[in-house]
Amino acid sequence: MSIKAQTLIEVSEISKSYGDREAVKNLSFSVAEGTVLGLLGANGAGKTTIVNMLTTLTSIDTGHASICGYDVSSQPYEIRQLIGLAGQFAAIDEKLTARENLKLFGRLNKISGRNLNARIDDLLQRFRMADFADQIAGTCSGGQRRRLDVVSALIAKPATLFLDEPTTGLDPRSRADIWEVIEDLADEGTSVLLTTQYLHEADRLADEIVLIDHGMIVASGTPDELKRELNRDVLEIHLDSDVAFRSAVRLVNDQPDIGTDENAMTIRIPLSNGAVGSLALLRRLDDAGVTIRDFQVRRPTLDDVFLAFTDA
């Protein structure tokens, strides 16, 4: 590996609209060799649109993106030799076996003969796919199919790998398997762009996290940097009546980044000094005679993160 890590993926102020809807707005980021970038966002945030633009599936409206120095918009055939893609929905041939799928995608990548067979055997063994290598993909389990889908993206040893929610719908065991695959690849120098809705997944895998909401970057940084912001416990209070809900909101309104849900009569308050901080707040409500139906102190979820960043 080179001494100084190179920037392999460079994205500069890209935008994309579908009709009136701006799916991605003026987004910029970069990914260095051998690092994992986690794109974190809720449904509809624009993650898939970003991946599709960078992998030449969708055109970029404005802005520039390059991979290994090649321009994504004007050099699609060069880009396609540099990327591996496992999209949000499995893109494999359901009627072929796992091995035949790898053979198909290998040949289309212009690898053939003994090189290809050796590569396939290597991948099947390394990613523990031997038990279902000769099973028709359509009959494999969801986790096995997903693994085949991700491994299919590796057939040509791409310099950069794009994984759109690679672990959604997997059990913990299969998820851990995919995580291991990704970590191994990054160690070998592959740049990985990974999208996820799970904070802990980004935390575990990503060297850098980009948090997006409505097509825009709302926060970015290393997991440690973000965690300092995000890792506040959350006090969640459930009220019994509209009246109680309204007076409770008035009483705790001085707290930063508070979130309220009127229909569920729920208040969420990020705590700056851990679970202990909840005592004073609960006492405040109790003293004022507000009846609390239920409360809990919990770890922040993606929702809390978004509330914190979008309300700021």
Added chain:
Amino acid sequence: MAGKMNSSTTIDRLDAPQVISPNVLTHLKWAMQDTVTITWRDMVRTVRQPEMLMFAVIMGVVFLLLFNYVFGGVIGAGAGVNYIQYVVPGVLVITALNGAQQTGTGLASDLSEGVTNRFMSLPMSQVAVIAGRTIADSIRNILGLLLVVLIGVLMGFRFESFSSAVLTVLLPVGIGYAFSWLGAALAARLRNPETLGMLSMFWLFPLMLASSAFAPTESMPRWLQGFAEYQPISTATNAARAWSDGSPARTDSLLTLAWVAGILAVCVPLSMHLYRKST
């Protein structure tokens, strides 16, 4: 955090990827290689789903039996010919067109399964995705037609010579090949196998009945006759019918080739355009 884009970045990874900038020749080479690969892939799928071949054959055989034993007496007497000799070429053309429908349904199911998304991300020729499928479907069509011919022979059908047999089978396959591309264009637009199946009912049946496939067009009303005589099913049937009897059918063969060329000239670029837009 965004750096300035630098298009002249050089990469010094130890295993630097070998990136080639394809020129016209590379694209041509890719198109051929990838067509072979996709044909292989679709043949494997065909072998795994033999019912696709069987349905096409069974439909052909049902038409043979139905028309020969139900209408054969009436139509045959009217046309003054041995009806089985008359109807086999027509049934071959219909069977080929019916088999060609599977190009569209196959492509639509590729589009809905998402595998075309991966194709689009690979350094490959996108024409090959459809071209390979049309070739695989034509190979399947040839097998199906041979089986229908076999049943026809058992029912008394005869070729004049071996070369006439080859032409009698190849002309329907050719017109089927052209319709494969039409199906691909529709599939890339509609994307849904069910809608596609419904739609083909609307044009395939009228086209089939208003043709010379099962009965002479002379008995049709004048306004219909002109269309019925020169539409592709009829020209292909007339040509195949003449060849099977050993008489050269230059005009009808040329008309059929013109149809094939015309349909391909429109549908190849159209299906590629729609396919590119669909992902």
